[in-house]
Structure formats: C-alpha cells, structure tokens
Amino acid sequence: SSGPPPLLALRLFCGAGDSENLLLGGARARVSRRPKAMASAHPSQGLPSGMDPSMVDEYASQSKLLQEFVKIPSIGKAWVFTSKDENASRAMVSVSQSDLLANKKRSFLLNTHISKSSSKSVSFQWSPFPVEMSGVSAVVPSPSGKKLLLVRNAEDDDSPTKLEIWGPCQLENEIHVARSVHGSLYADGWFEGISWNQEETLIAYVAEEPPQPKPEFNDSGYKKEGSSQKDFRSWKGQGDIEDSWGETYSNKRIPALFVANISSGEVRALKGIPRSLSAGQVIWAPSSSYSLVFVAWSDDNGFQETPRKLGIKYCYNRPCALYAAADPFKEEADKPSTDSNKGDTAALVKLTADLSSAFFPRFSPDGKYLVFISAKSAVDSGAHNATNSMHKIDWPTDGKLEGSLSVSDVVPTVMSPQDGCFPGMYCSGLLRFPWLSDGRTMILSSAWGSKEVILSINVASGEVSRVSPQDSDYSWNVLALDNNNILAVSSSLVTLPQMYYGFEDSHTDKPCQWDWQEISSPFPKPSDKQVSSLLADHKFSVIKIPVSNPSDKLPDGAKLPFEAIFVSGKDSASSPTIVVLHGGPHSVYPSSYSRSLAFLYAQGYNLLVVNYRGSLGFGEEALQSLPGNIGSQDVNDVLTALDFVKKRGLIDASRVAVVGGSHGGFLTTHLIGQAPETFVAAAARNPVCNLQLMVGTTDIPDWCFLEVYGKEGKNCFTESPLADTLTQFYQKSPISHISKRLRHQHSFFSEQKISVFLFLMAYSMQGL
Structure with a gap:
C-alpha cells in the first residue's frame, strides 16, 4: 500500500514485577518504526503458538532493545557522612537494576569519597565495585555514620526478622526477632519508620x-482452653478476621512500634497504642x-463510617x-529483662x-x-491527593x-498560583535529615507543574x-x-539520570x-x-495548553493553562504519536x-504526555476542578492538548494512539468511546x-463517590449505593458509550475499532 502504514500496536514495558503489557489496536497492516540498525537479531527457533513468523525479527529486535533499557540502573537514595575536615566527606548511594529474566529488582550500594576545594569544585572517587544488598529490606545509617543497620525481613512464617548492626x-x-x-x-515508604x-544505643x-x-x-466443636499438650483430635481455627489497608497490604498485619537495644539485643513493644490506630x-x-x-x-477513613478499613x-x-509516647526502655534502663513485652x-x-x-515529622537540629x-486539603475534600501544607x-x-501545643503554618495551601510562581507543596517524602547548617x-523535592524541583x-x-535551576525543564x-x-539527581524524558553537586552561591545579589x-x-x-544514539536523537518540551472554553463558574485557578510534555525525534511530523x-x-x-x-519513543513514536487539570503541581483550585467532572473535563483537556500539537503541524493526525x-x-477508554x-x-x-x-x-x-459527585461525594458515600447512584456511576463510565457507538458504527467506528473497544471493556470487567 502507498503512504505510511497505520499504527498497529503499542508495546509497553512496565518494570520488574509486571514485565510487559501488550494490547493490540487495528489489525490490518503492520508498522515498524524501529531503527533499521536494531533489526539484526536472529529469529528464535520454535515459535510460540499463534506468533506470525513474519514478525520474528520484529519481536527479536524489540526484545533486544528492551533488555538494553532494562540494564540501565536507577538511582534511589543517598547518604552523606561528614568529617572533621570540611573539605572531605563520604557518601553511600543506593542503586537498583531490574533483572527482566528473573522478574525481580536487584539493589546494591556504591561508596564514594567526596573532595571539595575552596574554588567550589568537587570530585568523587568511587569504589571500584558495588556491593549487592541481597535479601536486605532496609539500609539505615546511624546519625554519626559509624554504624549501619541492615534489616532482613523473614522469608517465611517460621523465620525470624534479622537486625544486623555493622561497624x-x-x-x-545481629538481633534475631x-x-x-x-x-x-x-x-513500604509510607508506614515505614526506622x-x-x-x-x-536504641533503634x-x-x-x-x-x-x-x-x-x-x-x-x-467446642473451643478449648489453652494447652501445651498436643491433641490429635482437635483442630485449629483461623481466628478473628483482621482488616487490612487494602492494595499491597492485604497480607500484612497492623503496623506497631518497637524499640531495640542494639547492645543487649532486647526488643520491646511500645504499649498503650489502641488497635484502632496504625x-x-x-x-x-x-x-x-x-x-x-x-x-x-x-480506622476512621474520613468519609461516612464503614464496616472495614x-x-x-x-x-x-x-x-x-x-x-x-515514652520510650519503653526509659523507666527500666537499669533493669535488664529478657521479656520483650515489659x-x-x-x-x-x-x-x-x-x-x-x-x-513526615522532623525535629529542627536545636529541638525547638x-x-x-x-x-488536610485531601482529607477535608475527599480527593485522594491534593496540595500539601507545612506546619x-x-x-x-x-x-x-x-x-x-501551638501549631502554626509554615507553608499554606496555594489555591491559584501566579504564572511562574510557587504552585504549592506536593511532597512525597522527606530526607531523614533535611536541614542546612542554619x-x-x-x-x-516537590512537583512544580510537569517538573520535579x-x-x-x-x-x-x-x-x-x-x-x-530556574530555567530548566528537567526534573530534579x-x-x-x-x-x-x-x-541531587537530574533527568529528563530523553536524558538518563545524572548526579549533581550543588553549592550555594554567596557572591550574587539574587537570593x-x-x-x-x-x-x-x-x-x-x-x-x-x-540506545545512546536513540536518546540523543530525541528532544522534549513542556507545552502550556490554554483551557478550551472555560466556564465562568470555574475558579480562577481552574482557568489557568495546564501542561503537556511533547517528545519527538527528527521527523516528528510524519511519525505516529502516542498520547500518554x-x-x-x-x-x-x-x-x-x-x-x-x-x-516507546526509541521505536520511532512521538509522545504527548498530558497533565490535565486535576493533576498535582498546578495549585489547589485546578486540582479540585476535576472531581465531579471526570469523563468530561479531563477528556476535553486531552483532546485540547492533541489539537494544540495538530494545529502546529507537529504530528501526523492520522496516526495517533492513546495509552x-x-x-x-x-x-x-472514554477517548476511544467519545472520539x-x-x-x-x-x-x-x-x-x-x-x-x-x-x-x-x-x-x-x-x-467513586468523590470523583463522580465532587465534594458532595463525602456526604452521600455509602457501602450500599442506591439505584440512582449506580445509574449515575454507569453514565460517568466509559462503558456507557458502547451502545451508542455500536448503533452508529458506520459513521464512527471501523470494525477494528469496535473490537478494540469491546476488548478493553471485557478486560476491565474480567479484572473486577
């Protein structure tokens, strides 16, 4: 056929633990946007059932490319240990690397010596080899940097948890608990605290x-009193049901506090915390x-009372x-005990x-x-995330x-930021010691529009x-x-993570x-x-997208432009585009x-990453404009961003996919139903x-209640929704577009698009 082939499929790598997801779109023509230089892989023998033999080279090439990207390590945490010499310090960096074939993530530590000079130059002397942290759940240096705690969680129900104290x-x-x-x-990064x-002396x-x-x-069938004797005619029950905190916590028991004495190895629980508190x-x-x-x-979830967490x-x-609360060792410091519950x-x-x-509590260095x-903006409104404040x-x-106690505001919630000004706090974590010497x-770190700063x-x-840097679209x-x-570490969608060392410039009048x-x-x-060439051949830009036909009822912050990130290669106008x-x-x-x-972009696709209104990083009014308007405002924002790049000739409008x-x-699914x-x-x-x-x-x-009804969702929330509520949920759902699109299939849908839409609906329902 003449002209560029239509887009066929999206192949997405999702990281260790979810190796890849592949859903197909239209099925008539094959497109290969991969560079020709990557097509030299040898086809494998013994094809899997159903694989098209003509696609073997394509799959082999993509597999090779995928493995090259997986090899690239990710920088996680770092710790710096100062010394009496102000010009010298040591650092330890935690790095991870996905093992695609084993379907797991491998973590290791790198050590380095930092040398500083009076001219504000710095050099890093890295250790020749990393040390793999196999079986280690957490690494926590002591305040002085002279001791290191390694946590090895139990691998099965019969094994103890191990706390290793290294000098x-x-x-x-080594404490076996x-x-x-x-x-x-x-x-887990949320309940976690060490x-x-x-x-x-204590942890x-x-x-x-x-x-x-x-x-x-x-x-x-009668319950027995506790006995140490084995009775083969008895049987053991499961006990009372224990509520969990849902996804990723279904197999975990209630989080509680403990203190370990690293000298004696004794561990005591902090008593007095009600079981209604985690x-x-x-x-x-x-x-x-x-x-x-x-x-x-x-256990109170902030909405109406529910019978579960x-x-x-x-x-x-x-x-x-x-x-x-008091340290459980404090009152008995001079009374050694082998009972962990005393x-x-x-x-x-x-x-x-x-x-x-x-x-995220942190004490100032002077303890004041x-x-x-x-x-509180999230709790009070019901939105699952919102603009933070500091107190x-x-x-x-x-x-x-x-x-x-006197509680005062440090950084209040920002409702509607001025152009280029601080949009509010969006903080997902704090350093253990986040203080400068003053x-x-x-x-x-915090989100600032489509960047991390x-x-x-x-x-x-x-x-x-x-x-x-003020003028950088990179994330830091x-x-x-x-x-x-x-x-710090800095990167962009087209640049691998790179570490930087920052000095405050005292020779400028600018703050x-x-x-x-x-x-x-x-x-x-x-x-x-x-791979290096593919990264170098691409560029990205953060685009401000004006809101299309803003309603007078919207607050000022919801009328401000939202953003999209556009990633493109050298011939973007003729390349297929994926909306992310x-x-x-x-x-x-x-x-x-x-x-x-x-x-994805290494295979020749443009990317349009849309941060529609309701996203973090743009002020509270923009964020709160979305609840109650899902399926309409967010859909319109995506289509507006797509029209923006179309009108400027940046993409081929006939070859656009969405993921x-x-x-x-x-x-x-709303987009392929509505447009x-x-x-x-x-x-x-x-x-x-x-x-x-x-x-x-x-x-x-x-x-469901919050995003469909907006703030009223907090008041009408129930575990047993009425028929009218369920009808409203259906009308807000992508699945509501199936019947009308099938009736007008000759006007709106090709046969392939109908099958894609039905497949996605079935996939969703099967997952439920």
Whole structure:
C-alpha cells in the first residue's frame, strides 16, 4: 500500500514485577518504526503458538532493545557522612537494576569519597565495585555514620526478622526477632519508620504486630482452653478476621512500634497504642519524658463510617495525626529483662488534635521545632491527593507536653498560583535529615507543574525558594545534604539520570542561587551504541495548553493553562504519536526519565504526555476542578492538548494512539468511546471502565463517590449505593458509550475499532 502504514500496536514495558503489557489496536497492516540498525537479531527457533513468523525479527529486535533499557540502573537514595575536615566527606548511594529474566529488582550500594576545594569544585572517587544488598529490606545509617543497620525481613512464617548492626569493619551485633515479638519491618515508604536515637544505643522502628493466637476446637466443636499438650483430635481455627489497608497490604498485619537495644539485643513493644490506630513514621524526640514521636492513622477513613478499613495505597486523604509516647526502655534502663513485652509506657499525647492530617515529622537540629507535612486539603475534600501544607509545633524546652501545643503554618495551601510562581507543596517524602547548617532551612523535592524541583523552605519565616535551576525543564530530586551543599539527581524524558553537586552561591545579589556541578558518574553509558544514539536523537518540551472554553463558574485557578510534555525525534511530523495519560487522577507525569516511555519513543513514536487539570503541581483550585467532572473535563483537556500539537503541524493526525493505566485507562477508554475517529489504537492497563461494578469490589469505593459527585461525594458515600447512584456511576463510565457507538458504527467506528473497544471493556470487567 502507498503512504505510511497505520499504527498497529503499542508495546509497553512496565518494570520488574509486571514485565510487559501488550494490547493490540487495528489489525490490518503492520508498522515498524524501529531503527533499521536494531533489526539484526536472529529469529528464535520454535515459535510460540499463534506468533506470525513474519514478525520474528520484529519481536527479536524489540526484545533486544528492551533488555538494553532494562540494564540501565536507577538511582534511589543517598547518604552523606561528614568529617572533621570540611573539605572531605563520604557518601553511600543506593542503586537498583531490574533483572527482566528473573522478574525481580536487584539493589546494591556504591561508596564514594567526596573532595571539595575552596574554588567550589568537587570530585568523587568511587569504589571500584558495588556491593549487592541481597535479601536486605532496609539500609539505615546511624546519625554519626559509624554504624549501619541492615534489616532482613523473614522469608517465611517460621523465620525470624534479622537486625544486623555493622561497624566500620565488622558485624557488631545481629538481633534475631521471633515472630512472637513481631513480624516483618515495614519498608513500604509510607508506614515505614526506622530511627536511631542520638546516642546510637536504641533503634525505634515499625513492624507488623505479632500474629494473634488461633483458637483450637475439640472434636465436638467446642473451643478449648489453652494447652501445651498436643491433641490429635482437635483442630485449629483461623481466628478473628483482621482488616487490612487494602492494595499491597492485604497480607500484612497492623503496623506497631518497637524499640531495640542494639547492645543487649532486647526488643520491646511500645504499649498503650489502641488497635484502632496504625502507627508509623516514628522518630526520636529531643530529650524529654516523651521520647518518641510518630504518625498514627485511624480506622476512621474520613468519609461516612464503614464496616472495614479502606485502601491507603496512594490515598493521602486518610486521616492521621502526630502522637508522642515514652520510650519503653526509659523507666527500666537499669533493669535488664529478657521479656520483650515489659516496660511501662506513659499515656499517648495527641500533638495535632486540630488537624485532620499530619505526617513526615522532623525535629529542627536545636529541638525547638517539630515540623511536619499535612494533606488536610485531601482529607477535608475527599480527593485522594491534593496540595500539601507545612506546619510546625513549638516544642517545649522542658520536654513537658502539658496543655495544648501551638501549631502554626509554615507553608499554606496555594489555591491559584501566579504564572511562574510557587504552585504549592506536593511532597512525597522527606530526607531523614533535611536541614542546612542554619537549623531553619529545609531542603525537599516537590512537583512544580510537569517538573520535579528542589525547594528550600525557611521554617521560621515561611519563605520558599526554588533551589534547582530556574530555567530548566528537567526534573530534579534531592538525594542527601553535605552540610550546606546538596547531592541531587537530574533527568529528563530523553536524558538518563545524572548526579549533581550543588553549592550555594554567596557572591550574587539574587537570593537562593546555586551552582550545580555535574558529578563524574560511576555508571557506564549504555553498552549498545544504538540506545545512546536513540536518546540523543530525541528532544522534549513542556507545552502550556490554554483551557478550551472555560466556564465562568470555574475558579480562577481552574482557568489557568495546564501542561503537556511533547517528545519527538527528527521527523516528528510524519511519525505516529502516542498520547500518554497518568492515573490518579490526582497525580502527575513528571519530565523525569522513564524507561517505559524511552522504550516507546526509541521505536520511532512521538509522545504527548498530558497533565490535565486535576493533576498535582498546578495549585489547589485546578486540582479540585476535576472531581465531579471526570469523563468530561479531563477528556476535553486531552483532546485540547492533541489539537494544540495538530494545529502546529507537529504530528501526523492520522496516526495517533492513546495509552493509560488506572484513571489513565479510564480516560483511554472514554477517548476511544467519545472520539473514536481520533485514535487508531489504544492500550489500557487495569482501566476503570465501569464504576457501577467497581464501587462494590474495590478497596477505595470512596474514590467513586468523590470523583463522580465532587465534594458532595463525602456526604452521600455509602457501602450500599442506591439505584440512582449506580445509574449515575454507569453514565460517568466509559462503558456507557458502547451502545451508542455500536448503533452508529458506520459513521464512527471501523470494525477494528469496535473490537478494540469491546476488548478493553471485557478486560476491565474480567479484572473486577
């Protein structure tokens, strides 16, 4: 046939644990956008059933390309250890690499010596080889950097959890914690909390509570009293059902707090926490009668009462508060005990009674302030994520927590940002020690539109400054602090992650100016020269998209432009384009490197990554404009962004595909239902296609009510929705477009597009 072939398929790599997802679009013609140089792989023998022999070279080439991208390591965390010599320090960097064939992620540590000169130059001397952290769940250095905790969670129900305490040259102690004391430590990034005290004698952490004893019954069915004797005529029950926090937590028990004495190896539980609270993110307080501060999430989910816990994964709208309690060793420091459950605990003190959300607590170096992040905008509105705020508590100098504590705002919620100005906080984590030497300035990473940036926040004045380069569309993340200097990583959709070292520029009149020096990387460039060439041949830009026909009823912040990231090669106008949509919907697709997207554009596709209104990073009014308008406002934003690049001749409008997962899958199926003539292929991963069915099967039914009804969803939420509610859910769902599109198939659908739409609907319903 003449002219360029239509787009046939989207092949997506999703990382270890979900190796690949492949959904096909139209089926008449084959397209190969891969570079010819990549087509030299040898076809494999013994084809799988159903594989077209003519596609063998294509699959072999894509497999080779995929494995080359998978080889590229990812930078995770870093720790810097200072010394008496201000010009020298050490660092440890955590790196991971996916093993595609084994379907797992491998983690390892790299060590380096940092040398600084007075001319603000820096050099890194890396260790020759990394050390693999096989079987290690968490790595936590002590405050001085002289000790290192390695956590090895139990591999099965009969094995203990191991806490290894390492010194500079040897293993100093190994604590085996039996399952009767606690289960695995939480290493999930949310409940997770592992904290050394300042004296480096105790470690507080979050772990699964020990399993509850299971009841035994005799052969007549009556419950037996506890007995150590084995009775072969008895049988053991399962015990009371235990609620979980939903997705990824279904097999985990309630998180609880424990303290380990690294010298004696004794472990004690923190008593007095009600089972209605799930504890996490524990830290040590300055010297006082209340030694520990932690976050606790209530079983109350923030909506109407439900007979179960709702899911918490990606759900910042679950109410939580800060609490203080005494160290279980404190009152019995001179009374050694082998019983892990001994130790009286003072009553809990709720520190943030007037706030619906408080997490990521950090004490200032002088102990005067307890600073924390709040997602009260999410809790109060019901949106699963929203604009954060920062607050502080004036910690009493005598350590006595009597009466009400003073909580003040540091960074309030930003509703409608001015053009180019701070859009609000969107913080998914804090460094264990985020302070510059003045003891008042915190360094953290946050979303800023379609970019991730590094911010400095003065907790005394509330001043917020952007530390990462102002004129850069790259994404930046802070890894660690080296006194007043910053170790960071920067990347873009077309640039591999690169580490940088930042010096504050004191020779300029402009506030908060930083000099960033690229660090000599220990990572070799991709071994396949073609991969490097493919990355170099592409460019990206962040495009501001004006809102199409904004309603007068919208708040000002919801009328501001949203953004899209356009990735293209040298001949973008004649290349097929994939529209990429994030889930959430209250999340964001940043401009940082993504190997799944790199794998796509390396095969010759343009990418249009749309951060529609409702995404993080654009202020609270824009975000809150989406609940109640899903399936219409977000769909229109995507089509508006697509029209924007079409009108400028940047893409071939006849070859456009769309892909998304979760809410991105919701949008994908809505788009091929509402605008089928626009797309020639679609791929949806775990899409939300039928809210009417989803509400009764999901661990987050509140999401359905909030996103369909807006703020009113909090008031009308119920676990037993009425018929009218279910009808409304159906009307908001992509599946509602099937019947009308089938009736008008000759006008709107080709036979192939109908089959794609039906397949995606069936895929969604099967998943439910």
